[in-house]
Amino acid sequence: MIERSHPSLSVGALCRLLSISRSSFYYAPQGDTEMNLALMQLIDRQFMETPFYGVKQMTWHLRNEGHAVNVKRIRRLMRLMRLMPIYQKPNTSKLAKGHKTYPYLLGGLRVDRPNQVWCADITYLPMRRGFLYLVAIMDWFTRKVLAWRISNTLEADFCVEALNEAVHRFGPPEIMNTDSHTIGASSRVV
Known part of the structure; x- marks a missing residue:
């Protein structure tokens, strides 16, 4: 955009008009040593x-x-x-001490309508220093993500917030399914 041989404007004036420094115009990138x-x-x-x-x-x-x-x-x-x-990835599948194990309710169940079965899962996102954890609540029939949250700890609060948002927006499901021991396995929503 800058013409070195402009008839009436100098390189400095053209650089000022374009809001760039004159040194940027003359800079030639150097390769690595x-x-x-x-x-x-x-x-x-x-x-x-x-x-x-x-x-x-x-x-x-x-x-x-x-x-x-x-x-x-x-x-x-x-x-x-x-x-x-x-x-090494974080071990998020440890069974919590004193945690109740719920029966698996989805064996042979035909999922044929929205809000019949929801699922939740937690995954980790590696960062420069540690991890962030992502929870997503999804409807099995529509495959729609109903709510999600990110946290820098595996405390249950962010999971509960995501579930509460999904229930508030879409109403409660008949069955809530997770494979994570931190939330609880399949359980009927009452």
């Missing part, structure tokens, strides 16, 4: 052997190999390479 490219090769090689290494472990490994690197640099390079470590 040879050192960073070499580090990226080392990171890639090590990541193939230990895909569970995160930024801190990779930094520690490279320092032990004699490279003067810091966490910020390795984080930037791993992001640039789009490397995400594989790590």
